[in-house]
Amino acid sequence: MILTSGVVFTVACLGVVSAQLTFVDNKVVTYPPYVAVKRGAYIVELEHSKAGPSTAAYAASFNSISDVWVSSQFSTLFNGLAVSTSDSISVEQLASVQGVKRVWPVRYHRLPYRMSTANITYPYLHQPTGVSRALHELGLNGKGIKVGIVDTGVDYTHPELGNCWKTTDCPWQYGADFIGDKFDSSSPNPIIIPNATPMDCDGHGTHVAGILSGQGPNVYGVAPGATYGMYRVFSCPVNGNVASTDDIILRGIEAAYQDGHDIISLSLGGGSWPEDPISVACSKLVKKGVVVVAANGNDGANGLYTAGTPAVGHGVIAVGSVDNWNITGAIAEFTTPQGSRSVLLSTPGSDRYPFIFEADVPVVAPMDRNGSALGCAGYAVSLSGKIAVIQRGVCSFAQKAAAAQTAGAIGVVIYNNMAGTLSPSVDGTVTVPVVAISQADGLAVVADIATGPSTVKAPNKLVGTFPASTGGQMSLFSSYGPSPELVIEPLLSAPGGNIWSTYPQRLGSYASLSGTSMATPYVSGTVALLKQARPELSVKEIRSVLANSAKPLRDVATGQMIHPYWSGSGLVNVYDAIKSRAMINPPELSINETTWGPVPGFDQLQALGSVRWAQRSVTIVNTDRNKGMDVWLESSVADSLSMYSVDGNIGVAPRTWPASSASVPPNTLPQIAATDSHVYVAAGQSKNITVIVVAPPGLRELEKWFYGGYLNFTLKWDQESTASNLFVPYAGYNGDYRAADVLSTPSSGLPALTDSNQVAIADVSKLVVSANNTALLLYRLDVPSRVVSATLVDAGGNTVGYLPFGYNEYNARNLPKGDNPLSGATVSDLVFTDKGSAHAIKVPAGKYHVHLAALRPLGDANNSKDYQTWDSDQYSIA
Numbered sequence: 001m002i003l004t005s006g007v008v009f010t011v012a013c014l015g016v017v018s019a020q021l022t023f024v025d026n027k028v029v030t031y032p033p034y035v036a037v038k039r040g041a042y043i044v045e046l047e048h049s050k051a052g053p054s055t056a057a058y059a060a061s062f063n064s065i066s067d068v069w070v071s072s073q074f075s076t077l078f079n080g081l082a083v084s085t086s087d088s089i090s091v092e093q094l095a096s097v098q099g100v101k102r103v104w105p106v107r108y109h110r111l112p113y114r115m116s117t118a119n120i121t122y123p124y125l126h127q128p129t130g131v132s133r134a135l136h137e138l139g140l141n142g143k144g145i146k147v148g149i150v151d152t153g154v155d156y157t158h159p160e161l162g163n164c165w166k167t168t169d170c171p172w173q174y175g176a177d178f179i180g181d182k183f184d185s186s187s188p189n190p191i192i193i194p195n196a197t198p199m200d201c202d203g204h205g206t207h208v209a210g211i212l213s214g215q216g217p218n219v220y221g222v223a224p225g226a227t228y229g230m231y232r233v234f235s236c237p238v239n240g241n242v243a244s245t246d247d248i249i250l251r252g253i254e255a256a257y258q259d260g261h262d263i264i265s266l267s268l269g270g271g272s273w274p275e276d277p278i279s280v281a282c283s284k285l286v287k288k289g290v291v292v293v294a295a296n297g298n299d300g301a302n303g304l305y306t307a308g309t310p311a312v313g314h315g316v317i318a319v320g321s322v323d324n325w326n327i328t329g330a331i332a333e334f335t336t337p338q339g340s341r342s343v344l345l346s347t348p349g350s351d352r353y354p355f356i357f358e359a360d361v362p363v364v365a366p367m368d369r370n371g372s373a374l375g376c377a378g379y380a381v382s383l384s385g386k387i388a389v390i391q392r393g394v395c396s397f398a399q400k401a402a403a404a405q406t407a408g409a410i411g412v413v414i415y416n417n418m419a420g421t422l423s424p425s426v427d428g429t430v431t432v433p434v435v436a437i438s439q440a441d442g443l444a445v446v447a448d449i450a451t452g453p454s455t456v457k458a459p460n461k462l463v464g465t466f467p468a469s470t471g472g473q474m475s476l477f478s479s480y481g482p483s484p485e486l487v488i489e490p491l492l493s494a495p496g497g498n499i500w501s502t503y504p505q506r507l508g509s510y511a512s513l514s515g516t517s518m519a520t521p522y523v524s525g526t527v528a529l530l531k532q533a534r535p536e537l538s539v540k541e542i543r544s545v546l547a548n549s550a551k552p553l554r555d556v557a558t559g560q561m562i563h564p565y566w567s568g569s570g571l572v573n574v575y576d577a578i579k580s581r582a583m584i585n586p587p588e589l590s591i592n593e594t595t596w597g598p599v600p601g602f603d604q605l606q607a608l609g610s611v612r613w614a615q616r617s618v619t620i621v622n623t624d625r626n627k628g629m630d631v632w633l634e635s636s637v638a639d640s641l642s643m644y645s646v647d648g649n650i651g652v653a654p655r656t657w658p659a660s661s662a663s664v665p666p667n668t669l670p671q672i673a674a675t676d677s678h679v680y681v682a683a684g685q686s687k688n689i690t691v692i693v694v695a696p697p698g699l700r701e702l703e704k705w706f707y708g709g710y711l712n713f714t715l716k717w718d719q720e721s722t723a724s725n726l727f728v729p730y731a732g733y734n735g736d737y738r739a740a741d742v743l744s745t746p747s748s749g750l751p752a753l754t755d756s757n758q759v760a761i762a763d764v765s766k767l768v769v770s771a772n773n774t775a776l777l778l779y780r781l782d783v784p785s786r787v788v789s790a791t792l793v794d795a796g797g798n799t800v801g802y803l804p805f806g807y808n809e810y811n812a813r814n815l816p817k818g819d820n821p822l823s824g825a826t827v828s829d830l831v832f833t834d835k836g837s838a839h840a841i842k843v844p845a846g847k848y849h850v851h852l853a854a855l856r857p858l859g860d861a862n863n864s865k866d867y868q869t870w871d872s873d874q875y876s877i878a
């Protein structure tokens, strides 16, 4: 699990040896080898039982096992213990204790990198979201509302964040440090020595804090009058990693709960299942009446099913990111014979070598030994005392920077070779400052420099504001839903791309970061304003009101509505949420299963014949106690999404349908029918309507489309002339979801048996596996699967055991552009007789094959028919 600025949400490989986990009576969850888990550290989940022993009693009995130490007890939000053990303790021993539900490994979570730099004009940022009106017309500021933030800590000495800690009238009244400055996730035994206060040594938490609580004059937060708590659970950066573990995050969340916060804001995540311990704790928080807001993830580049935990937790408000309308950030001023040009700079490649040049220095656009602007071939010319402008491409940023440094350059500016922003991270060999600029700026600067001697300067804190071409659109990095069980994620979206906020003073005081990490505190702030204005609303009502009043987004290129799996119900609008006098429940219709046949009772749908359809009941509540209202329902169709191309092969970015609004066959769009498309709801009353959602029959099932759209409710109260609109997104799978494949299509060449270099074995029948010659089973999950098992089958068709790493539960989708593109198991002469890896036996020499079984969506783990299977050819074990 990692914080979500910049990139995702995968449980990433940190090169830590993965502990082997056993499985007894379905009690142990194993993770694939690429998942970094802390050796000898477990979270023991206990059964819920009022009559049973207390958590403290369990803790005592675990402590009485020699070589087992209980490090934390969780009884409020999550029922369990964090334990450490020596290597002599098998997980099986832990799992076999009466009352144990599951044993989870303790996973590492990390913050890998952050994206572009860029000072935002807050009043403008706050206009499209209704925050400006809530603050200035309604006079709200979050006063009286308590918000807990679980993050990297906060530089509470920052002048715009109060410059105080727990003193009278200080915004920071709560919080603690749970990790300290010495934690190094690459050490076998990371040191945890919490500091007296949760001071931030990274920046992520201080940035998040500014979005919520910024007091101005540079950063105006969404809820500057609220009371805050900071629970620091992430380490300082060590070799670029800002890390944490499941148990530390759980402790932070429990402490936030104990301090009685109304809202808990979580810009962190990992995994993808609601059963994950952190998701379980968050679902429990919601049940206890706390509003939990969590980042949906930054893995949009990998397409569908990239929403993380705890965003997928039940009742959690999952937040997607919209790009800011203007980018404000550090700039460089180029002076050439053509005049002067201000250019927006990216985040410098290294914290240690910021791109700061107070006075003009010479700048050139040199050709390398190859006569190329790419700078990969080294330089014959001296670049001594100059800054070099170099094109992106062919070799790495580090190689380009190193070559220029060798030629004497004192700084490097890399310009993009395509649209978009760059983050030119470089390694330790590069000691000159490196930044990136856009392709358009780069080409213009290079052309200007070509006309004669030129200079550039980039004084510290020189900022400029530029309109962003992507303003108001979904951020490309924003993760897509659905959840593994086809629940629409995120719930809604907020500004998260190119957000200027506070940063630790030691690191420059201000920075622009991008991520659903930034959109999350934005939404937490809107909840604070809503709760201040309407304290009577329950958590469920807050979710509905916020989602109902969000504004669905359109793709500017095609004009189509954005699919709810990317943007949820759209851009948050807190003013409309505060002023709304109606509520529609549920706030989203996730169509997980459909019926096949003609739709009974709806004349207008009879002509379609047999179709896939689902029926849902929607409750319309008129919260105005004095006036009745008329409600009209229309539907607004969104793009359909597919991960697959026409030939059935998986791609990365989702394909959308329709590609344009021109000549779309109507049977390729979802259809909506309702028992009543117009109802009158009396003052203070509610009315139910039945809605039929029909999957588009004209979209090819082979391409596995997810259709979706929005129910558009037009509301008009008695004696009023203007109407308003509320929206409820709907979305589902265009096919039989239970029959959907989870393993990648055969044309991908997977699953496969490969050698240790991951090269497919051409003729598996000739493979001879021995203690000294092991192979790999590699497979790719295109869809999350609850259970995947890889077993060894002998020539007589008998299963002899599980391959090492051959049993995994709660599997996320493999992300082609992520840390875990493939999953695998070891093919050796050993198998495990249990689902984990405790009882290894050496198998007798003979002929065997590998049997892989992955549970299909919504499947029953006990029903073999619900698995997608694959069998290798037979090979020999010597």
Ligand SMILES: *[C@@H]1O[C@H](CO)[C@@H](O)[C@H](O)[C@H]1NC(C)=O
Pocket (backbone or CB within 6 Å): 119, 120, 121, 218, 328, 461, 463, 510
């Ligand atoms: C941010 O922009 C505002 C408005 O342009 C400006 O007054 C302020 O000085 C800028 N902040 C920083 C830190 O440069």
Ligand SMILES: *[C@@H]1O[C@H](CO)[C@@H](O)[C@H](O)[C@H]1NC(C)=O
Pocket (backbone or CB within 6 Å): 370, 376, 377, 394
């Ligand atoms: C130099 O140019 C040649 C021919 O275009 C190309 O094949 C080679 O990769 C280039 N070398 C470098 C280091 O850029």
Ligand SMILES: *[C@@H]1O[C@H](CO)[C@@H](O)[C@H](O)[C@H]1NC(C)=O
Pocket (backbone or CB within 6 Å): 121, 124, 325, 326, 465, 466, 467, 468
């Ligand atoms: C931000 O962008 C919008 C739209 O491009 C523009 O109208 C507004 O003036 C910009 N604000 C600033 C401060 O540049």
Ligand SMILES: *[C@@H]1O[C@H](CO)[C@@H](O)[C@H](O)[C@H]1NC(C)=O
Pocket (backbone or CB within 6 Å): 485, 590, 592, 593, 858
């Ligand atoms: C499918 O959705 C319905 C209605 O929301 C829900 O009751 C049911 O539990 C869901 N089924 C699964 C398997 O998630």
Ligand SMILES: *[C@@H]1O[C@H](CO)[C@@H](O)[C@H](O)[C@H]1NC(C)=O
Pocket (backbone or CB within 6 Å): 552, 634, 636, 712, 713, 714, 725
């Ligand atoms: C919702 O319906 C209203 C009334 O027909 C219409 O003006 C509006 O454009 C619709 N909104 C969307 C997003 O389709």
Ligand SMILES: *[C@@H]1O[C@H](CO)[C@@H](O)[C@H](O)[C@H]1NC(C)=O
Pocket (backbone or CB within 6 Å): 617, 619, 686, 687, 688
């Ligand atoms: C409307 O639906 C809700 C939820 O399904 C149900 O609890 C309620 O009783 C229904 N109300 C009416 C008037 O049918």
Ligand SMILES: *[C@@H]1O[C@H](CO)[C@@H](O)[C@H](O)[C@H]1NC(C)=O
Pocket (backbone or CB within 6 Å): 771, 772
């Ligand atoms: C396999 O490796 C072991 C230990 O490296 C060695 O002792 C043994 O002789 C090897 N066996 C074969 C058949 O090569």
Ligand SMILES: *[C@@H]1O[C@H](CO)[C@@H](O)[C@H](O)[C@H]1NC(C)=O
Pocket (backbone or CB within 6 Å): 860, 861, 862
């Ligand atoms: C599968 O079977 C086991 C043992 O019979 C039972 O405890 C478990 O609840 C079943 N799981 C499901 C998902 O039905």
